[in-house]
Amino acid sequence: MAVSPESIxxxxxxxxxxxxxxxxxRLARLRRLSFRYAVGWLTLCGIGMFxxxxxxxxxxxxxxxxxxxxxxxxxxxxxxxxxICIQLSISISGLQxxxxxxxxxxxxxxxxxxxxxxxxxx
Amino acid sequence: xxxxxxxxxxxxxxLNEQDSVVDVLNELREFGFHVLVVSDGxxxxxxxxxxxxxxxxxxxPINLGVGGALRAGFQHAVSRGYEAIVxxxxxxxxxxNEIINLITAANESGAxxxxxxxxxxxxxxMSVGTSRRLVMRVLAWSASRATHIVITDATSGFRLIRMxxxxxxxxxxxxxYLGDTYEALVSAGRGGYKIQEIPAGLRPRQMGESSASIxxxxxxxxxxxxxxxxxxxxxxxSLQDVTKSRI
Numbered sequence: 001m002a003v004s005p006e007s008i009x010x011x012x013x014x015x016x017x018x019x020x021x022x023x024x025x026r027l028a029r030l031r032r033l034s035f036r037y038a039v040g041w042l043t044l045c046g047i048g049m050f051x052x053x054x055x056x057x058x059x060x061x062x063x064x065x066x067x068x069x070x071x072x073x074x075x076x077x078x079x080x081x082x083x084i085c086i087q088l089s090i091s092i093s094g095l096q097x098x099x100x101x102x103x104x105x106x107x108x109x110x111x112x113x114x115x116x117x118x119x120x121x122x
Numbered sequence: 123x124x125x126x127x128x129x130x131x132x133x134x135x136x137l138n139e140q141d142s143v144v145d146v147l148n149e150l151r152e153f154g155f156h157v158l159v160v161s162d163g164x165x166x167x168x169x170x171x172x173x174x175x176x177x178x179x180x181x182x183p184i185n186l187g188v189g190g191a192l193r194a195g196f197q198h199a200v201s202r203g204y205e206a207i208v209x210x211x212x213x214x215x216x217x218x219n220e221i222i223n224l225i226t227a228a229n230e231s232g233a234x235x236x237x238x239x240x241x242x243x244x245x246x247x248m249s250v251g252t253s254r255r256l257v258m259r260v261l262a263w264s265a266s267r268a269t270h271i272v273i274t275d276a277t278s279g280f281r282l283i284r285m286x287x288x289x290x291x292x293x294x295x296x297x298x299y300l301g302d303t304y305e306a307l308v309s310a311g312r313g314g315y316k317i318q319e320i321p322a323g324l325r326p327r328q329m330g331e332s333s334a335s336i337x338x339x340x341x342x343x344x345x346x347x348x349x350x351x352x353x354x355x356x357x358x359x360s361l362q363d364v365t366k367s368r369i
Binding site for chain 1: 160180186190194197201297
């Protein structure tokens with residue numbers, strides 16, 4: 001029985017989704033990935049895993065866009081990936097500022113401590 | 123308030139400058155300035171040698187970049203009640219005797235930021251390569267456009283900053299390359315703070331190389347211009363808002 005190219009694409013997406021979910025789950029269990037990011041990545045993997053189920057639902061949309069359902073799924077995954085990247089960038093920017101403030105506080109506290117020790121020495 | 127030697131803190135941001143910082147500090151001490159060295163995550167003896175030379179040392183445990191070191195210095199100055207700060211490089215480029223000129227200019231004009239320009243001076247001993255000079259010209263042009271003030275040297279790190287601009291910079295200051303010079307000018311200018319340039323005879327650096335290559339300079343220049351054009355420079359309260367909140 002010949003398998004259509006669409007089926008291969010959907011099966012590949014589903015397979016990658018299963019592997020991705022397993023990796024994300026393992027990282028979350030090892031606490032290398034916090035809950036909020038694990039949820040984001042699992043959602044993305046979920047799109048891949050259920051590609052086969054969602055494909056028929058996406059058929060009308062895909063037809064109106066003159067693309068295959070697999071392309072619609074891939075497009076959705078790209079949008080979600082971009083959203084996760086933007087969210088990560090926001091998080092990193094916030095962490096950079098927090099890191100900077102912490103570094104400044106340590107330096108000020110260290111200087112105050114040195115001055116107090118110097119005063120006590122006198 | 124009148125700026126004097128006593129209410130001015132000279133901030134020297136330093137990253138692994140053990141070979142030149144002591145000479146710089148000795149020169150500053152001859153003129154009787156209060157000096158703060160901000161060791162920006164140095165892994166050499168910069169902090170120890172600076173302390174031994176009699177300077178107060180703020181030691182950042184990790185490297186934050188010049189802007190990060192300066193903001194920590196600004197915070198120290200504000201918390202200790204200084205009216206103004208003068209940024210001086212640890213590589214010996216900025217002669218201590220020129221600091222008095224910055225203070226005099228700030229007192230005469232009332233400027234919130236006085237920049238020592240390498241390009242309106244007649245006695246500078248510093249030579250700048252053609253490509254680097256071109257980059258500096260582009261940045262000066264961009265800063266002039268953004269602030270509506272004629273700027274000849276937007277990347278000079280030799281400058282005096284006084285209250286209330288100093289207080290604003292202690293809260294918000296860029297860490298990226300050119301953030302402490304070009305972007306600070308743009309932020310201050312757009313915030314309505316008075317900026318003045320005076321000639322400053324700067325010397326060639328005693329030790330080390332410039333922190334950026336030509337390719338990096340071009341990249342950072344484009345980034346800097348983008349920041350100014352898109353109005354995404356670091357935010358500070360305008361002079362008008364600061365004045366209103368004080369009333």
